[in-house]
Amino acid sequence: MITSFTEENYLKSIYHLSPDEGTAVNTNAIAESLNTKAASVTDMLKKLADKEFINYIKYQGVTLTPLGRERALNIIRKHRLWEVFLVEKLNFKWDEVHDLAEELEHIHSDLLINRLDEFLEFPKTDPHGDPIPDKNGKFNVPELIPISRLKNETLGIISGVREHSPLFLKYLEKTGLVLGQEITIKEQIEFDGSFIISIKENDIMISREVAKNLLIAI
Amino acid sequence: MITSFTEENYLKSIYHLSPDEGTAVNTNAIAESLNTKAASVTDMLKKLADKEFINYIKYQGVTLTPLGRERALNIIRKHRLWEVFLVEKLNFKWDEVHDLAEELEHIHSDLLINRLDEFLEFPKTDPHGDPIPDKNGKFNVPELIPISRLKNETLGIISGVREHSPLFLKYLEKTGLVLGQEITIKEQIEFDGSFIISIKENDIMISREVAKNLLIAI
DNA sequence: TTATATTTTTAGATTAATCTAAAAATTATT
DNA sequence: AATAATTTTTAGATTAATCTAAAAATATAA
Ligand SMILES: [Mn+2]
Ligand SMILES: [Mn+2]
Ligand SMILES: [Mn+2]
Ligand SMILES: [Mn+2]
Numbered sequence: 001m002i003t004s005f006t007e008e009n010y011l012k013s014i015y016h017l018s019p020d021e022g023t024a025v026n027t028n029a030i031a032e033s034l035n036t037k038a039a040s041v042t043d044m045l046k047k048l049a050d051k052e053f054i055n056y057i058k059y060q061g062v063t064l065t066p067l068g069r070e071r072a073l074n075i076i077r078k079h080r081l082w083e084v085f086l087v088e089k090l091n092f093k094w095d096e097v098h099d100l101a102e103e104l105e106h107i108h109s110d111l112l113i114n115r116l117d118e119f120l121e122f123p124k125t126d127p128h129g130d131p132i133p134d135k136n137g138k139f140n141v142p143e144l145i146p147i148s149r150l151k152n153e154t155l156g157i158i159s160g161v162r163e164h165s166p167l168f169l170k171y172l173e174k175t176g177l178v179l180g181q182e183i184t185i186k187e188q189i190e191f192d193g194s195f196i197i198s199i200k201e202n203d204i205m206i207s208r209e210v211a212k213n214l215l216i217a218i
Numbered sequence: 219m220i221t222s223f224t225e226e227n228y229l230k231s232i233y234h235l236s237p238d239e240g241t242a243v244n245t246n247a248i249a250e251s252l253n254t255k256a257a258s259v260t261d262m263l264k265k266l267a268d269k270e271f272i273n274y275i276k277y278q279g280v281t282l283t284p285l286g287r288e289r290a291l292n293i294i295r296k297h298r299l300w301e302v303f304l305v306e307k308l309n310f311k312w313d314e315v316h317d318l319a320e321e322l323e324h325i326h327s328d329l330l331i332n333r334l335d336e337f338l339e340f341p342k343t344d345p346h347g348d349p350i351p352d353k354n355g356k357f358n359v360p361e362l363i364p365i366s367r368l369k370n371e372t373l374g375i376i377s378g379v380r381e382h383s384p385l386f387l388k389y390l391e392k393t394g395l396v397l398g399q400e401i402t403i404k405e406q407i408e409f410d411g412s413f414i415i416s417i418k419e420n421d422i423m424i425s426r427e428v429a430k431n432l433l434i435a436i
Numbered sequence: 437t438t439a440t441a442t443t444t445t446t447a448g449a450t451t452a453a454t455c456t457a458a459a460a461a462t463t464a465t466t
Numbered sequence: 467a468a469t470a471a472t473t474t475t476t477a478g479a480t481t482a483a484t485c486t487a488a489a490a491a492t493a494t495a496a
Pocket of ligand 2: 080083126127128130
């Protein structure tokens, strides 16, 4: 079954909005994430249900069928592999690749993406630390914890972000908070919830907002 | 001015159908090359004329404006660079890349394509011997002559094809008639216009149809 | 549990790209 | 030059994706 650019974006959005397999995603949430209107979403949900990509009960939200989940993961695989390509081979920065990958993820060819995977030597994560599904849609989610939930004196490695905006990513880069960097939590300031962390022998301060969006492997 | 996938295919088609800058391209020719109907073409021509990509006079056919030509060459540049990438980096065969490049050529990013160009070390021709415009749209057309127009005992190098169908390309590959291969014209058979050529110390026979579509640099 | 607020769906339009059938213009042929 | 053939354009519909405004269903609060 072929899927249009638009249908694929809906599937991806539903996948990203699903906290877990069972719980349904609301019409309004999809509308917001795709910058469209609820009425448009309803129309598309009917279409996706017809094509058996989603389970849709009027007024009750939607869940992905196994087929829909498979398709969503295939698009996410493509997105993340293209991001790796852009950073590793074409020297793009991690804050520059997302919008391009949003276009490239819709190129329809399993052969192309499997060859690209091989060319990149089967990367396990993308430039933002997100896991890349393999050709069967399998991937393992590493246990990452935001700095905001860590205790003092914890030592860990920066391994992911919860926020992908170029502004945030550029700030992290400038501050040296890049993937793979080892850090230690020194102290949380009670007043505003900000943190002092140590990075390469230096102590630096990061806001609570940043601490919530920086993911650590311990 | 942004252009849709469809508009870009029309511009490319008009470019490829232009024998030279001045002479106009007919509605029916465009319709045939895009597998669409003349009525649809007329609608699109009005739109492209509004956007100043073409000069359009009712019933008189169209020519590209400098803007339209620039845009067409940019798409062709992308098409051919992606073909080089697929063959050189992802190990595709020359008969497998065209349809994929038809999709990839519509990815909108000059930065991406210039970085790709650099990554590929600024190739001058694509896997089929066609010239790749540089970022300013400049390219030189090498003087290539079909085998069918060569005299006996001519020595030359296979440097291009006039027909891009996978069937033809696969036949050439199997027969050893690949780009860069040196050949000598031995004899033309008067009866059916076929040729005997020498390649790597062997004499082989090729039909007139093949001879017309194989381009040689002398 | 009735009234109010929120969410979701339907009804009806719009826009881009396409089509068929018919009309108009151009080109070729007597 | 008049007629026939061909090419091109217009008229009117269709389909996918979107929208606004109104109606219907569900959730929340008095
Ligand atoms: Mn991304
Ligand atoms: Mn990413
Ligand atoms: Mn091609
Ligand atoms: Mn080519």
